[in-house]
Amino acid sequence: MPHEVHAVVAAEHGAPVELRTIVVPDPGPGDVLVAVRACGVCHTDLHYRDGAIGDAFPFLLGHEAAGVIEEVGPGVTGLAPGDFVVLAWRAPCGACRSCRRGRPWYCFDSVNAGRPMTLRDGTSRTASGGGTPLTPALGIGAFAEKTLVAAGQAVKVDPHARPEAAGLIGCGVMAGYGAAVHTGAVGSGDTVAVIGCGGVGSAAIAGASLAGARRVIAVDIDDRKLDGATRFGATHTVNSRGTDPVEAVRGLTGGHGADVVIDAVGRPETWTQGFFMRDLAGTLVQVGVPDPDMRVELPLIDLFSRGGALKSSWYGDCLPSRDFPVLIDRYLGGRLDLDGFVTETIALDEVESAFDKMRDGRVLRSVVVI
Template sequence: MSHQVRAVVALAKNEPVVVETITVPDPGPGEALVRVEACGVCHTDLHYREGGIGDEFPYLLGHEAAGRVEAVGDGVTEVAPGDFVILNWRAVCGTCRACRRGRPWLCFATHNATQRMTRADGTPLSPALGIGAFAEKTLVAAGQCTKVDESVPATVAGLLGCGVMAGLGAALNTGNVGRGDSVAVFGCGGVGDAAVAGARLAGATTIVAVDVDDRKLDWAREFGATHVVNSRSTDPVEAIRSLTDGNGVDVAIEAVGRPETYRQAFYARDLAGTVVLVGVPTPEMTLELPLLDLFSRGGALRSSWYGDCLPSRDFPALIALHRQGRLPLDRFVSESIGIDGVEDAFGAMRRGDVLRSVVVL
């Protein structure tokens, strides 16, 4: 049996998305059918639409989602019908060299559903990040479902499916921010503000937010920034040094994905400090730094994929922190929209009007 559902599809590079009826198959072995309740509109979806990730059109967009398992295939034991789950795009295999060494968050063989969802004419769809959740139902690998407390609204829980988890993890996991640390975050959209929130949660005492938009800097203050710097009018490296006794920060998190902001992060850190790149660059971007500076400053230069998260460990813990009032996930939701509003949400994202638009299904 298959399911006919409405979904958001990107047909070609830079063309507006369309809402159409697609076909979702019943789950096969190791798969789960999920009725999507809410899905955030992430920059990655826009990258797919613009051809910045690949050219395997048509794409079924959406990936930052939560919903309920409707059915599972043979051999699935981790989730069951009725479970409230957050979807993730890093379903670990458990057997690759990273998993065998006890580092499953670095899994080198993550997997997705085997069957393909299709357009009405039978054309296979490429689901964004292996999920495709701007749809009333979607088919995923069972390992892409993480069961969490169902008392948290899907509009909030689903944010951990991508951007907010990426920012939180950049601070908590990749950057290993600790009590008393100083942190700078470059770029204060959803990912950057999540990094600010993560730094605050970890006990950082100095958290400097850097952006070119005063409105975004105000948002960063709400998530825990102790200082803000508008880099249009102020040299952020000098400002950060002045706030840290001339030393620079312990952890500098770049949440933009541009060479110029990465250089700022590099020079704004203390000796032996850490730079974390969580912003996603485009393929043509290059970076040049003096090799002597790389050598003499020491420390670590790290990239953060999905905040180095392990969904089975991190999602339930972060949901618990939200329920305790220690992690304000609901503040990331700027607006709730219908499935027909995704193209307009992309426009709001480009203008910087929102942290997150969330599609409610």
């Protein structure tokens, strides 16, 4: 029978989020019901709240989550009630042109749950027993006591991992780590510069360090974030508020620039800085998400003459079923400091205040604990 649970909902464009009662249906074919244990507050949730990702309100927010399988739907294999899982917003379909070409980390038709979660709002009822259908953030919707996802979105990991830390690999940590390790292909002896030292940028620093980078340069306008970046493996820091970051990075790399630059901010000015911060034939990876109206202009001769690669990193080019267990093992082995990303733990009704702290740069991650 359907489950009535508390959840955080963005009801309309720009309005404060609300704690509402929602209806979560039993899992259908290929779906699993997950009791959420913890869920990080990510910038993407704020983008949904503010209407920057679409207008399919109301949104059920939350997507950086870890929890325990409660029920599995017909046809589900490899998962069972009691399994500890991290939720992923990419569940390769196996049938799109990218999956057929052996590149499931680019899947263009990721699988989501087949049944909608709904508001208990007194409107006309759906087959699941609820009212207005909800749009779950990134197909997950985990600021809730329970959520319904496709089985491919639930990745089984070692249950000894702390849920508050484990859930963060579901989005921000994986995006940053993968931007360095997968998209940027950082290798032993490389020099790396990371612009923006929030959660994603700090994860990129950690990934570059684990990949064997000789020098990892953290760039930000906030000394607090730069101090934190050293915890994740930064060897040098540059405060770009009063310093030209391009010249500073060149000065730290023998005048050449970095082999790999990762823009974890996603603004025209940071992308342009990253472009010129590279060594000749270097790689620029954009993982920060820009607003739709942002533009970059460069002389075409600069694109040609500097060579190298300009890449966008979607979800760190990850394959969750492959990468999540590896990152959890590294965390449990003391090689990846996931606990360092958890600034505070909060309750479901504190998400709106967590957005304020995130805007002000006071946290790497606030994590909702259920």
